[in-house]
Amino acid sequence: MTETQKNPLAESFNALSLIRFAFPSMVMMLFMGLYTIVDTIFVARFVDTNALSSINIVCPVINLIVGLGTMLATGGSAVVAKKMGNGNTEEARSNFTLIVVAGAVIGLLITAAGLFFLDEIIWGLGASEILFPYCRDYLTVQLIFAAFNMMQVLYQNLFVTAGKPTLGLVLAVLAGIANIVFDYVFIVLLQMGIKGAAIGTGIGYMIPSIIGTIFFLMKRSELHFCKPNMDASVLLKSCSNGASEMVSQCSTAVTTFLFNVTMMKLLGEDGVAAITVLIYSQFLLTTLYIGFSMGTAPVVSYNYGSGNVKQLKKTVRICFSFIAGISIFVFLFPLLGGESIAKVFAENNRNVFEITKNGFSIFSFSFLFSGCNIFSSALFTALSNGKASATISFLRTFGFITIFLLALPKFLEVTGVWLAVPLAELFTLMLTVYLLCRHRKQYHYF
Numbered sequence: 405m406t407e408t409q410k411n412p413l414a415e416s417f418n419a420l421s422l423i424r425f426a427f428p429s430m431v432m433m434l435f436m437g438l439y440t441i442v443d444t445i446f447v448a449r450f451v452d453t454n455a456l457s458s459i460n461i462v463c464p465v466i467n468l469i470v471g472l473g474t475m476l477a478t479g480g481s482a483v484v485a486k487k488m489g490n491g492n493t494e495e496a497r498s499n500f501t502l503i504v505v506a507g508a509v510i511g512l513l514i515t516a517a518g519l520f521f522l523d524e525i526i527w528g529l530g531a532s533e534i535l536f537p538y539c540r541d542y543l544t545v546q547l548i549f550a551a552f553n554m555m556q557v558l559y560q561n562l563f564v565t566a567g568k569p570t571l572g573l574v575l576a577v578l579a580g581i582a583n584i585v586f587d588y589v590f591i592v593l594l595q596m597g598i599k600g601a602a603i604g605t606g607i608g609y610m611i612p613s614i615i616g617t618i619f620f621l622m623k624r625s626e627l628h629f630c631k632p633n634m635d636a637s638v639l640l641k642s643c644s645n646g647a648s649e650m651v652s653q654c655s656t657a658v659t660t661f662l663f664n665v666t667m668m669k670l671l672g673e674d675g676v677a678a679i680t681v682l683i684y685s686q687f688l689l690t691t692l693y694i695g696f697s698m699g700t701a702p703v704v705s706y707n708y709g710s711g712n713v714k715q716l717k718k719t720v721r722i723c724f725s726f727i728a729g730i731s732i733f734v735f736l737f738p739l740l741g742g743e744s745i746a747k748v749f750a751e752n753n754r755n756v757f758e759i760t761k762n763g764f765s766i767f768s769f770s771f772l773f774s775g776c777n778i779f780s781s782a783l784f785t786a787l788s789n790g791k792a793s794a795t796i797s798f799l800r801t802f803g804f805i806t807i808f809l810l811a812l813p814k815f816l817e818v819t820g821v822w823l824a825v826p827l828a829e830l831f832t833l834m835l836t837v838y839l840l841c842r843h844r845k846q847y848h849y850f
Contacts, residue, residue, distance in 0.1 A: 412567035413485065413706035416715060419722045426699025428573035429564055433695030435573075435580040436560075437688035442580075443601045444684050446587045448749045453677040453756050455598045456749070458538035460680035461531050461664055464657030465543060469514055469550050471653025473557030476507050476639075478701070478785050479646020480558075481565045483638065484627065485702040486788065488565075489709030493626065499642075500562065502632040504620075506639055507558045511551030518547040530665050534673060541599040549606030555613035563616070565702045566627035571619065575612035583608035645790045655802030662809050663821065670818055671759060678759035679821070681749045682767050686825070689734050693775040696726065697782035704786035713848045720849040723779060731775040739768040759818070766822035773829035774800070780836045787847050792839050799835060804828035 417425065448456040480503035487496040518525065526539045546553075556579070563572035583604045590600025620629045643650070660683060667675030700723050707716040738745060742764025750756035777800050784793035805828040812820025844850045 413489070413702055414710070417703060417719060417722070419725070422700060422703065422719060422722050423726060425569065425703070426696050428569035429560075429699030430692055430695035432560060432569075432573045432576035433691035433698065434688075435576040437691035438580055440605070441684045441688050442584050442587055443605055444680065445748060446591045447598055447601050448677075448681075449751070450591050451597050451601075453750065453753045454534055454673055455538045456680050457664075457673050457676035458531070458535045458598065459542060459601075460660060460676060460683065461529050461535055462526065462539050462543040462546070463660050463683075464529060465518065465525060466546055466553075467653045467657035467660065469511070469546075469553050470557055471650045471657070472510055472514075473507055473554040474561075474653060475646040475650035476503055476510075476642055477558045477561035477646065478698075478782070479644065479790070480638075480642035481561045481702060482645050482705045482786055482788055483642055484562070485565050485705035485786075486709035488627070489706040494630075497627060497630045498632045499635070499638045500565075500627055501629045502635065502638055503642055504555070504558055504562070504629070505632065507554045508551055511554035514550040514554075515547050518550065519544070522547070529661060530668065532668070532673065535676075538598050541597065542602045545599060545602035545606055549609050552606065552609035552613045555616065556609050556611075559612050559616035561698060562627070564699055566620075568619075569699060572612070575615055579608040579611040582611055645785060645788055647790045647794045651794045651798045651801070655798060655805075659802060659805045659809065662806065666809060666813055666821055667818075670813065670821070674753065674755045675759060675818075677750070677753070677756045678763060681746065681756075681760045682763050682822075685738060685745055685764075686767070686770070689738065689771060690774060690778065692730055692734060693727065693778040694782075696723070696730075697779045701782050701786040704783060705788075708787055708847065716847075716849055720783065723783075724776070727775045727779050731772055734775065735768055735771040738764050738771070742768065762818075763822045766819065767825060770826040770829045773826070773833045777829060777832050777836050780840060783849070784839070784843075787849075789843065789847075792843065796832060796836055796839065800828055800832035804831045 412425070415421065444456055444459060447459060480499065484496045484500050484503075487499065522540065522544065526536060526543060529539070531539045560572055560576070563569060586604035586607050587601055590596045590604055594600060596603070620627075623629070663679045663683065664676050667679045671678070700719065703719055704716065707719060743761045745764065746757050746760035750760055777796055781793045781796040784790070784796070805824050808824035808827050809821065812823055814820070816823065840850075
């Protein structure tokens with residue numbers, strides 16, 4: 405049997421088989437979103453809304469950790485998948501191993517630096533006197549588990565590249581269930597407060613990290629651990645190629661900071677709690693776009709690397725059709741169900757409930773445009789065009805949002821805050837269409 409025949413990425417995908425292939429990644433990301441948002445639900449209902457606000461205050465640090473992991477994972481996945489498509493399997497394994505080791509080392513360095521400068525980081529992120537102790541408890545635990553956070557992000561992408569998306573799904577489900585169970589145990593039964601939420605999340609990080617490491621050590625797939633060649637150019641290529649994902653997470657960190665500062669100024673701690681609900685709800689809903697993009701990107705990279713233009717065009721056409729269809733569903737869900745979502749988080753705080761409910765009626769329109777932007781960014785990453793991918797990510801997650809967030813609240817106050825994201829996604833979509841048309845002759849995806 406040849407390497408091409410053995411590799412699941414070499415399949416001649418149709419719409420159904422491609423969606424089936426990407427489905428584990430979509431469910432995996434959805435479960436990631438669910439067990440992330442479970443923390444905020446438990447904290448809001450069983451601690452208080454000030455604790456909920458504190459999670460969003462320290463969220464930029466977690467964005468940085470996830471951003472570094474995602475940069476290595478997506479950029480490295482494209483490098484590894486392309487070499488597998490070219491038939492360079494041994495080199496792909498070496499690169500894969502190097503990328504995972506680098507991720508673990510970076511996670512440990514973040515733990516050391518973060519704990520050393522802990523108080524300075526929390527004050528710098530804009531915590532008030534009321535929120536500081538909550539922030540300290542939550543961030544301390546998150547930093548301790550930073551390496552596991554990095555590893556689980558890496559494996560989420562690399563399981564797909566290895567042709568084992570179902571394994572990633574199973575581990576994500578296990579991690580999500582574990583997080584929910586431990587949140588209940590630590591927060592409700594043991595009354596550990598926000599620290600218990602962080603420990604539950606950390607245990608969720610450990611499950612895919614440990615099992616994933618064991619799986620790749622056992623060499624049960626074409627892609628597995630080996631003795632790596634210490635080639636710095638591979639890491640540089642992975643980082644540059646995955647720069648858009650790092651840009652996206654860092655931009656999210658900055659804009660989250662700006663959202664927090666703006667809402668603290670306009671509505672105080674309750675305003676920060678409301679924007680926390682919307683930001684985490686946005687993360688949960690966009691996991692469908694992100695998971696689908698993660699699941700299909702290795703297929704794009706493989707066909708691009710192998711020169712199969714016909715299958716590349718077919719894959720991209722199916723992807724955009726699927727994204728367009730699912731965008732309608734994702735838009736309608738919070739638009740029609742925003743009041744119910746707000747009630748889940750803020751049943752015991754009427755002010756936070758009203759602020760959140762009103763926000764959803766405007767914020768929901770962002771989901772009409774974000775799917776195409778997210779997939780297009782992932783498409784360019786898969787094609788090793790980090791510049792185009794980073795441009796899309798930068799503008800949708802930072803450039804346009806920052807402009808609108810700094811300008812609109814001056815005239816429209818809280819309404820301006822809610823409008824910032826939908827307008828940023830709409831303006832980014834215009835640029836995305838231009839970039840797709842500009843590069844179509846280079847990559848032949850249309």
